[in-house]
Amino acid sequence: MQPRRSIQVVGCHAEGETGDVIVGGVLPPPGATQFERMQHFAANHDSIRRLLLSEPRGSICRHVNLITPSLRDDCAAGVIIMEPTEYPPMSGSNLMCTVTVLLETGMVAMREPQTVVMIDTPAGPVRAVADCRNGKCERVTIQNVPCFAERLDAVLEVDGFGTITADIAYGGMIYALVDATKLGFAVEASEARELAVLGERVRLAARAQLTGVRHPENPGIDGVSIVQLHRPFAGVGQVTRNTCIVAPGRSDRSPTGTGTCARMAVLYARGLMQVGDSMTHESLIGSRFEGRILSATTVGGRPAIVPSISGRAWITGMHTYLIDASDPWPEGFQVADMMGVTGSMTQ
Numbered sequence: 001m002q003p004r005r006s007i008q009v010v011g012c013h014a015e016g017e018t019g020d021v022i023v024g025g026v027l028p029p030p031g032a033t034q035f036e037r038m039q040h041f042a043a044n045h046d047s048i049r050r051l052l053l054s055e056p057r058g059s060i061c062r063h064v065n066l067i068t069p070s071l072r073d074d075c076a077a078g079v080i081i082m083e084p085t086e087y088p089p090m091s092g093s094n095l096m097c098t099v100t101v102l103l104e105t106g107m108v109a110m111r112e113p114q115t116v117v118m119i120d121t122p123a124g125p126v127r128a129v130a131d132c133r134n135g136k137c138e139r140v141t142i143q144n145v146p147c148f149a150e151r152l153d154a155v156l157e158v159d160g161f162g163t164i165t166a167d168i169a170y171g172g173m174i175y176a177l178v179d180a181t182k183l184g185f186a187v188e189a190s191e192a193r194e195l196a197v198l199g200e201r202v203r204l205a206a207r208a209q210l211t212g213v214r215h216p217e218n219p220g221i222d223g224v225s226i227v228q229l230h231r232p233f234a235g236v237g238q239v240t241r242n243t244c245i246v247a248p249g250r251s252d253r254s255p256t257g258t259g260t261c262a263r264m265a266v267l268y269a270r271g272l273m274q275v276g277d278s279m280t281h282e283s284l285i286g287s288r289f290e291g292r293i294l295s296a297t298t299v300g301g302r303p304a305i306v307p308s309i310s311g312r313a314w315i316t317g318m319h320t321y322l323i324d325a326s327d328p329w330p331e332g333f334q335v336a337d338m339m340g341v342t343g344s345m346t347q
Helices: 034-044 046-053 092-104 189-209 257-269
Strands: 003-014 017-024 062-068 077-082 114-121 124-133 136-143 148-158 162-170 174-179 218-222 226-230 239-246 278-282 288-299 302-311 313-324
Touching: 003 046, 003 092, 017 046, 017 092, 034 046, 034 062, 034 077, 034 218, 046 062, 046 077, 046 313, 062 092, 077 092, 092 114, 092 124, 092 136, 092 257, 092 302, 092 313, 148 174, 148 189, 148 257, 148 302, 162 189, 162 257, 174 189, 174 257, 189 226, 189 239, 226 257, 239 257, 257 278, 257 288, 257 302
Parallel strands: 017 062, 077 114, 174 226, 239 278
Antiparallel strands: 003 017, 003 313, 062 077, 114 124, 124 136, 136 302, 148 162, 162 174, 226 239, 278 288, 288 302
């Protein structure tokens, strides 16, 4: 074998969702902000994302996070988040994995019983508080960037499902949120394939039919990129089931951190949650994230919330990925039967 590249990755998952962390073999991209770094990496080094999220090394049931030096004095590290079709500005499950890896590998010093870690994300600085005991990061609570409802009850024409309404909200990514029970779903694991089809069709409809859906302070965050399918809100402090359909069409195994924040932003806009209220989101596999509205704020002149999300992550292994100089698929390959619903690695 004549390897032409070696990439070191720590395997990790947060409440079921894989968020592996690159710790070696990839240099940080240039940029004056973490968002600019993300854009440069996407434009010039997307082969890394494709390599690690395509067969034979990966799959669309995986995310990968690149740790970078922080561009801010108040942050311990930066991160670039890579998902099957995009580079999201922020992700709760990926941040839980990244913080867990930083602490349990010693890249950031662990302090017991709690370690506070600031992370520079493309969406902005995020504060994470890790509960630590006996060298283990047991739980990570993230104070997210400000989140808001962009519009409520947006009307969409969805192929195979007719006219539906969706709430559009920003939770670190832009979501379309749909009450799946109104379409005959119970939001159970046995419905995962059908829910994935619905979610991808909603995403495509939202991107085609809704104009002006972008972050008011960062127009580079543009368009619905993920869909949350949920049961009706069970009430403050109660458990509510949801699943978020990650493009190109599969259910997030975790309850989805940014999705929980987007849901709380919608519930706040509807008057169903207030500052100080909490909710629990449950995934199709029964894992849970705890969400809370910490404070009210504004984003671009519109009402917004500062939410927190809390969950657990576990390291699963240490991996070194190699590219052999003679490998005819140096960026991996994609075959439709393993590529979700739409089978694309871009939005």
